[in-house]
Amino acid sequence: MLEVNKIEEQQERIKESLKKRNWSATKIALVDEAIDLNHRRKDLQTEVDQKKSELNNLSKEIGNLFKSGKKEEANELRSKVSDLKADADEKEAEMNQVINLLEDALLSIPNTLHESVPAGSSEEDNEVYKDYEGILPNMGDQALPHWELAEKYNLIDFKLGALITGSGFPLFRGKGSRLQRALITYFLDEAAKAGFEEIVPPLLVNEETARATGQLPDKEGQMYHVTEDNLYLIPTAEVPITNILRGQILEETDFPIKLTGYTPCFRREAGSYGADVKGLNRVHQFDKVEIVQIEHPDRSYDTLHQMVEHVEGLLKSLELPYRILRLCGGDTGFTSALTYDFEVYSAAQKRWLEVSSVSNFETFQSNRLKLRYKDNEGKKRLAHTLNGSALALARIIACILENNQNETGIKMPAVLVDYLGFERI
């Protein structure tokens, strides 16, 4: 959520950013509405405070009168105060109404984009920030897509997953599960080497937590909701891990805070269909190692690029063809100011699959989180939050299987061999 004061100060910049996100003029008017509501809120606040002040003074007077035994006078004043009170209550109710409207308006305005974000409406307009440097593998027509390889070598059973739960819940087995576990451990080890503290967070979160990182209300329908207890299954480890810092006031020397965690991620993915959801391309449950950083505003973009490098290092070590995209305005997430996506080339499907998304949220999350730090002058300021997948497993597995296959089996990336205990499937 953007800070109200910032909206007023930077309204032109914010409106430009909304245009980049492909917002219509009528929707952009929301910014003016928010500013207007904020003015009304301030006016009402002043009025309410005044009335309350009056009320407080009279109440004190009544107290004093009682104390000094002037009961009649006290009672007389008491009846007079009632009207004033009703008046103040009414104004306060009005103010609360305005606050709610303002809140709604603020919640529906996405983060302000970084200046480097290209304009555009959909993924077609994303900028290739770093293209693949080699020649894309050509496996020929006999190459099998990963779901066929998975069946051939008994690695993943999609039918069993569907039987037990439903489609989009793959069941890994044998060397398939082993590969899964090897990747998780490898990614966590690499994150640890890069200085990230490992976290095992809860997989269900409450409403407040989901709100603080911006999943609510924006992605309400994307999360599985346990209504009985009003808890949500996490769509990413970002949610519980970033919330670790909720409400904290940091010292400048605490930066950077680097956290990582492996969790399964649950996503309803309502509305997806076709080739997009075939095999591991898009599933309701997948595993992911997430990296989260809390940074000083002056350094958050350097940090973003370090995180990009970290992810890049992982993909290089796995010997997968990858490219990096800078997301355009229309494709950048609601909460993000700048997002880099990583895609790996799935050689049998002959398509790029997204495996990581690295974002700087600037103060958009920390405003909701109330995550601040004391600057040199002792003033409290909002910190910047960042996160990235490092990495999301399902599609990585799809690519490893497809890209490394030949007639006799599938070769495992060298960095995984020690974790796996075998070189080939």
Added chain:
RNA sequence: GGAGGAGUGGCAGAGCUGGUUGAAUGCACCGGUCUUGAAAACCGGCGUGCGUUAACGCGUACCGGGGGUUCGAAUCCCUCCUCCUCCGCCA
């Protein structure tokens, strides 16, 4: 799940027969005096949000969250959450 107890400022800990209590006191912290320096001692300061102000400041709200009673609530009532103790159940 059942019974009981508790949640107050960075921490500890008063207040809880409703009325200068935003909150005693101690510790911690910051500034000063003293000292060659430090410690001790002494003096002063020391929460946050919102509104207002050029600023000093002033107003308002906040004593786990929400709601209620009252002219007035940290103090009374309801409800939810969390923690502790005991019982039950259980990986």
